[in-house]
Amino acid sequence: MAETATSTVAFAFEVAPAIAILPLASFVIALFAGKYLPKRGALAGITATGGSLLLSLWVMLTVAGGAYYNEEIYTLVSTPDSFDLHFGLLLDPLSALMLVIVSLVAFLVHLFSLGYMNDEGEPGLPRYYAGLGLFTFSMLSFVLSDNLFMSFVFFELVGLCSWLLIGHWYREDAPPSAAKKAFLVTRFGDYFFLVGVVAIFATFGTATFAGAESFPTLAEEALAGSGGAGGELPTFGLSAQGWFTVLGLLVLGGVLGKSAQFPLHTWLPDAMEGPTPVSALIHAATMVAAGVYLVARMYGFYALSPTALAIVAFVGGFTALFAASMAVVKRDVKQVLAYSTISQYGYMMLGLGAGGYVAAVFHLMTHAFFKALLFLGAGAVIIAMHHRQDMWEMGGLKNKLPVTYYTFLAGSLALAGIVPFAGFWSKDEVLYEALVHGLNDPLLLAAYLMGLTAVFFTGFYTFRMVLLTFHGEPRTHTARNPHSLGWSVKTPLVVLGILATVIGLANMTPIAEATGLEIEFLHTWLEHGLEGVNSEHYGEVLETVAGYSAAELSPLLAAVFSLSLALAGAGLAYRLYSGDRPEHHTDRLGAAKRLLTDNYYQDEYQVWIAQTLGTGVARASDRFDQGVVDGVVNGVSSVSLFSGDRVRRVQTGIVSNYATLLTLGLVALLVGVGLAGGWFL
C-alpha cells in the first residue's frame, strides 16, 4: 500500500512488474529469434537486464522515499468459499535491495557472457541466453513475490533454469548428470517446502507475507492468544507453537536444498559443470540466495519459533565449517569457490538463526557481489587458460592478467573477511550476532564456534586459491601464454571489484559502535518497511515470543577476534603456497585428505540412497508387480483356460456317456430340488 500517493511513486510501482517481464521478453526473443540475431540473444538479454536494473534502482529510490507496495496483480484461481491463489508484488526495503542485487549481477553476467560464450564461439547460444533470461525473470519474480505460493512457483522455476544452464553442454556426460543431481537434490528439499506451503495454506488460509491477513501476523496473533483472525487455527493436533515450528522446518527443507546447506549441499559443487557465468549468477549470487532470502522474507514467522531458529542457526554454522574444510583441498578453482559459497551461505543461515536478520541480509548482499566477482574472475582465468580449471596448471597469472588479478584479490579479501573489504563487515556482524545471542543459548554458541572456526579455513583456502592461481611461476604452457581478455570480461570485474571493496561500508557496525556515528545504513534501511515485515518488528518478536536476548558485548572485540583468525588462515596459506613452485601440501593431511577430497563421502551415501536404495526398491516393486499383482491376473486367466480345457474333456464323443451323464444330471437335479422341496419327508 503506497503511503505517499504521488503520481511518480504510483508509476514506479505500476511499472515494477516490468522488472521481471523484461527478462521474460528477452527469453522469448532469444528462444525463438536468437539464432537470427547478431549476438544470438545476448543483446536482448543485456538490454532487458539493464532495463530491469534501472527500474529496480527506481523502485529502490521510491522505497527509500518511504513508499511501499503490497498488492495482488494477477489472480490465478479464485474460489469464493476457499482461498485464492494469486501473484502479487511486495515492494519493501528487503525486496528492493534484492531486486537491485539480482538485476545488477544478472546484467553484469550477461555482459560477461559476451566474452565468455560469444567470443569463444560456443554453440547453442540462443539456448544459453534464453536460459539466462528465463532465470532472471524467475529470480526477480521470486524476489517480488508477495506470497509463499508465488515464491514456490518461481523457486521451482529457478530450479528449472539451473537445470537447463548446468546442463548447457549436454553433449558431454558430466553436465547433464550434474544438472540432474542438482535438480533432484533441490527437489528433495522442495518436497518439504511444498508440504510446508500446502500446510500453511491449510492452516492459515493464506500465504501472503505482509499485511494484517498475512500468515506471520496470523501466527503471531494465535500465539499471543489475542483472538483476532488467528485465534482458531487448525494445528493438526499439535500446540500452536509446535505446529508453527513444524511448518517452519518444512519450508526450511526447500531452503536447505536451494541454498545448498548440509545435508543437501552436494549438488552445488557438481553444478560447476555449467558455464562459469552461470555459476556466478545462479550458483553464487542469486539463486542460491533464494533460500536465505525466503527465510528473511518470512522472518516474522521464523521468529516465532525458537526451535526452528536454533536449527537454522546450527545447520548454518555447521555448514559453514563443514564446507570450508572441504574447500581446503580442492584443485579446481571453481570447486574451491563452490564450497566457499556453501560455507558463506552457512553464515547467512547462522545469522538468521541467531536473530541477526540485518546481518544475514547484509552478508547476502556483500556475498552476492564478491562471490559473483570471484566466479567471474575465475571465469576470466578459465578463458585465459583455454578452459582449464585445475589450479595446479596455473600460476603466475598476476602479471599477464592484472585487471583480473586485482579485482580477484579484492574479492578474495572480501571473502576471507579482511578489513575493510565488504565480507569483513558482514561476516563479522553475523558472527557478532551469533555470539551475543549464543552466550545465552548453548546451541547458538556451538553454532557460533563452528562459524568462527570456519573463518580460519576461509582465510586459508581463499589465499591458497589466489596464490596458486596468480602467484609463483607459470606451471604449464597455457599459463605462460594465456588468452587475452576483452572489455566485456573486464568491465563486470571492475564494477564488482569496486563493490566488493566498498559495499561493506554500508553497515560498519563495529565502527558505529565505537564511534557512535549513525552509519549503520542497512540497519536503518531494513528497519522501515511495511507493518510487521521490518527488522524492528522482528527484534520485538524475537524477544517476546522466541525469548532471544542479546548479551552485552562490544562488536569490536568480536571483530578483532575473527579478523585475527582470518589473517592467521591467510598467513598459513602464504607460508605454504607462496613460493615460485608451491608443493602439494595436502598430501601431508594423510587420511584426512582422502576424507576431504571425497567430501566426507556425502555424495556417496546420497548416490547410494538415490540409486542403490531407490532403484533397488523400484526393482523389487517391479518384480512384485510382474510376479504377484500381474501374476494373479495372468493366473486367473490361466486357471480359467485350464479348467475350460478340463470341462471340454467331459465331451468324450461317445454318445452312451452322454446318456449316462444326462441321466445322472437329471437324477442329481431331482434329488437337489426334491430335498429343497421336502418331497422325501
Next chain:
Amino acid sequence: MVAVQYYLLLSAAIFCIGLFGILTRRNALFFLMSVELMLNAANINLVAFSFQYGNLTGQVFSLFITALAAAEVAVGIGIVLVLYRNFGDVDVTKATTLRW
C-alpha cells in the same frame, strides 16, 4: 380294480428298464427299442390316469405318442442306416470323430 399306484410302479419299472437299456447297449437298434420302452411307460401312465380321472385326454394323447414314436423310429432307422454306411457298424460308440 387295480389301484393306480401299481400302474405307476409298473410304468416306472418299464421306464427304468428302457433307460438301463440305453445306458448299457451300444447297438443303435437296441437304443431305439429302449426309447420305445420308455415312451410306452409314459403311455401306461397316461392310460391308467385317464381311466382314473375318467377323461379321455390321456388316452388320446397316448395315441399321439405312439404315432410320434413310430415317426421317430422311421427317422432313427434312416440315421442308423447312414451310420452303418459311413462307419461300417451300428455301434453308437464308434462314431467319435466329433468330441471335446
Next chain:
Amino acid sequence: MILELLIGLCLVGAVVVFVAPNRYASKLAAGWSLLPLALSVFMYATFDGQSNALLGGQLAYETMVSWVSLGPYALNWHVGLDGISMPLVALSTVLTTAAILAAWTPIEERESQFYGLVLFLEASLVGVFAALDFFVWFVFWEAVLVPMFFLVAIWGGPRRKYAAIKFFVYTNVASLVLFIGFFALVFGLGNSINSLDLPAIAQALRTGQLSAVGGVAPETLKVAAFVALFAGFAVKVPVVPFHTWLPDAHVEAPTPVSVLLAGVLLKVGTYALLRFNFTMLPDVARQYAAIIALFAVVSVIYGALLALAQQDLKRIVAYSSVSSMGYVILGLVAYTVYGVGGATFQMISHGLISGLLFACVGVIYNTTHTRMVGDMSGMADRMPVTTSMFVAGAFAYMGLPLTSGFLGEYFVFLGTFGADFPGAPWFTAIAMFGIVIVAGYLLFAMQRTLFGSFGVETDHAGSGAVTDGGERTHNGRRANGGEHEHGDVISPAAAHDIAPLAILLALVIVLGIAPEISFAMIRDAVSPLLAAGGGG
C-alpha cells in the same frame, strides 16, 4: 442438438474415413477431426451451463428423448454438459486431432481402418462424457473398448495380441462389476425413480431413498454398491492393484493410441468415479475416505516406483500415469473445492501432458525404432525441437510451475491437506513425495536418452557413416556422433510430427498460467457437490 452433432460428426467421419482409400485416409482424418475440434471449441466458448449436472444444475446443450422402456424404468437419450464434462469433451477432441497427426508417420498400413477407428473412439469418448442416462452412458463406456481393442491388436507392438485381449477382458469385467453395483442401487431405490436418468438417481440417493434389495439392508447395499462401482472404475483409472493391463496396453499400443489411452481413456475412469461414487454416494465416500486415500497414495508411490524401475520410455510414462491418476483419486476423496476441482483439473492437465510425452516418445521412436533408455543417447543433438518438447513435457509432468501439471497437483494437495478425513495431512504428505520420484525417473530417462554424446543402437536403423558430428563443444572436443554409425537415419522430425506436440505444450502452458479458463467452470460444477455432501 449440438452435442448430437458433435458425436454424429465423429461417427460419420469414422465411416467416411473407414471406406476412404488408404492413401487419403491420414489427411482426410486430420481434416475431418478439425470439425469436432472446432465444434467443441465453439461449445466451450459459448458454454452456458451452471452448477453440477447431477445435482440439478442447468445443463448446456441438453437433449432428452425417450428411448427404451425397461420394466418400471424408462431409458432416455439424455445428454448434456456441465463444467466437469465440458473440459473433458474438449480434451477428447484436442487429443484426437493430436493423435491423428501423430499417427501420420508411424502408421503405414491399413490407414483408413486406423483413422476410422480413432474417430469412432472419439465419438465414444465424447459420448461417455456427455451421457446423463445410465444406459446411454454405459453404451458409450463399453463402445470405447472396441476401437481400443483393434487399435492395439492390429497396429501394436510384438505382444499386441496379449495386451489387447488383456485390456479388453480386464476392463470388461470391471464394467460388469460396476453395472451390477449400479443396478443394485437402482433396485434399492424402488419406486422413487422411474428412469435411469443419472441426475434423478443421484438426487434420489442423496435424499436417502434407498431401501433393501434381495434381503440386503440399505446401508450394506450402499457400501457394497460403492465397492462394486469403485472396483469397476478403478480398473479403468487404473488404481493399484488393478493397473497391470495399463503398461502392457501402453507399451504395445502404437504411440498415437497411447496418446488417447493415457490422455482420455484413463480420465473416463476418474470421471466416472466422480460422477458415480463421489456424487451419488458421498456419505460412503466420506466414511471410508481414509481407505480410498490409501489406495490413492499407494497408486501414487507404487506407480512412481514402478516407473523408476523401467527401461522402456513408454513404460515409464505408462506407470507414471498410474501415479498421476492416484492424485486425482486423492483429490476426489478430499471433498473440498480444491480437492475435487483440482482432481478434475488434473484430469485435463494429465491428459494433455501425458499425451504430449507419449507423442514425444513416438516421434523419437519413429526414427530410432527403439524406446529403450539404454539404446540411445544424445538425441538432443539430432532432434533439438523434439527434445525441447520432451523436456518441457517432462518438466510439466514433474509439476513445474506455470504449467498445468503443477496446478493440477497443487490444487489436489491444497484440497486434501486440510480435508477432514482421518490422516489427511499424512496421506497428502506421503503422496507429495511422488513429485520427487517422478523427477527422479524422468530426469534419469532424459539424461540417458536426450543428452550425452549421440548414439543409437537399433536393429532397424540402416548403416552408413555419420556426415557431421554436430556442434563443437566448449573445450574443443567434438561431439561424438559416429560411434554407432546410425547417425544419418536420425533426422529432425517433420512439421506434422511437431505440430501436435506444440499444440499440447501450448495448452499445458496456457492452462498453467490461466487456469481459470477451465477451473472456473469446474469449480462451478464441483461446488454443489461439496455443499450438499457437507464438504468444506
Next chain:
Amino acid sequence: MAGLTLPVLQTAPPISDWVAVAPVLLLGLTALALFVVDSIDPDSSNSAALAGTAAAGTLLALVATLLLLAGGVGQGQGGALRLYGGQLIIDGMALFFTVIFTSVATLVIVASYDYLRDRVYQAEYYMLMLLAATGMALMAAAGSLATVFVSLELASLPSYALVAFMKDNRGSVEAGLKYFLIGALSSAIFAYGISLVYGVTGQLGLEAIAQQLSGGTQLVGVLGVGVLMVAGGFAFKTASVPFHFWAPEAYEGAPAPVSAFLSSASKAAGFVVAFRVFAVAFSPEAVAQSVDWTLAFWLLAAVTMTVGNFAAATQDKVKRMLAYSSVGHAGYVLIGLAALGGGQDGLVLGASMLHLLVYGFMNTGAFLFVALAEYWEVGRTFEDYNGLGQQAPIACVAMSVFMLSLAGIPVGGGFMSKYFILIGAVGTGHFVLAALLLVNSALSLYYYSRVLRALWVEDSDGSVAIEGYPLGLYAAVVGAAIVTFLLLPGVFLASDVATAAASALFA
C-alpha cells in the same frame, strides 16, 4: 416396425382363427407345396426356384406375423386368443417368437441357396426346414402339454434329418446320430414327465393344470418328478446342461446353415414352450411351495453358462466354439426362468425373450459366416481364418459385429439384451447368478475376440484364396449384421413388445 412401439392394451377385434394362425399355416403350406413340387419333379435342380419358394414362404409368414403383431392381435392383458379349445394360444409371446423363427428361417434359407449348390435333395432340405419351422411356430402357440409334445416332435424330427443331411459326410452323420439319440431319450423323458403331471392333475391344458394345482396336491413328489422331467425335455431343446451333450456335436457336424437354424430358432422354440409351460401351468404361485423349479433353473442356468463358456474358451474350431457359446447363451436366457417370482417377472422374462430375438440374428449370422467359410473351404480352425479380414472385409465386419454383439459389446443388440438379463438377475436379488454371468461374460469376451484376432490381426499365410462372393450367403450374413446392429439403437422396437408380452403371461 414403427407401428409396434405401443402395445395395444385392449383386446383386439375378433378375427378368424385362420387369420390368427396364418403364419403357421403359411409355413406348413409352403412345406407341402415344396413336397408337391418335389413329387412331381423329383430330380429338379432348379435350386433358385426351390429356395425362392421356401424363402417366400418364410418371408410371407414373417410379414403375416408382423402384421398380426402390429394389429395388436392377442396382445395385452387377457387378450390372448385361445383357439381349438385352448390347444393353441396366440398372444404376444407366440407372435414374438414366430418372428424369430421366420426371420431365422428366412436367413438360413437364403444362405442355403449358395451352400447347397450342386447338392441333391434340395427340395427335401427346404421342406424339412419349413416343417421344423412350422413345428416351432406351433410350439410358440402351444396351449396344452399335448400340443407341446406334438409340436416339439414336429420341430425335432426334421431337425434330426437336417443334421444328417450330408449323408456321405461322417461328421454330419455322426452329429445326426447323436442328436437323434439324445433327442429320443429326452423326448421319452419329456413324455414320461407329461404323464406324471397328467397323473397328478388329470389335465393337459396349461391353464387347466394351473387351476388344478392352485388347489394344492397330495402327490408332491410325483408332481415334482414330472415337472423336472418336463423341464428336462425343454432343456434338451434349448441345449442346457445336462441335456446339452448333443449340441456341440450336432452344431459342429451339421451343415452350417442347419447349425444356425438349430442353435437359434430351435433353442428359442425350446425356451418359448418352457416360458409358457412354467409361467402358466406351473406358475410360481401355485407350486413354489412344493416344487421349487426356479431353484432347478437357477442351478441349470449357473451350470449351463459356466460349462458352455468354459468349454468354448479353449476350442480350436470356430464352429465348435460357437456351439459351446450357444450352450452358454442358453444359460444366460435360463436366468429369465430362474428369476421368475422375484417381483420383476415381466422384466426378466422380457429380457430373456429379447435376448433370444437378438441371438436369433447374431448367432445365425455367425454360423452363416462359418457357412461362408465352409463355402470358401478355408478350413475350420481359428488359424484358418487368419487374415480373412483383408480378403473379405464386408463379411468380416459383419462377423465382427456378431462376435462383439454376442460378447455383449455395444455394436449390436446383444449388448442391450445381455445387460437387460443382468439387470433382471440383480433386480431379483440373484447376485450369485449375476456374478457368474460376469465371470462367464469375461471368458466369452476372450474367445469371441479370438475370432476378431484371426480375422483382422493375424496375417494370412497366403495359402487360401477366396473365390467368389456368393450372393445368398452374403445377403444373409450382411442382413443379419444390419439387423443385429440396428437392434442396438432400435432395441425399443422389440423390447417393449417383449416386456409387454411377458407381462401378459402373468396377468
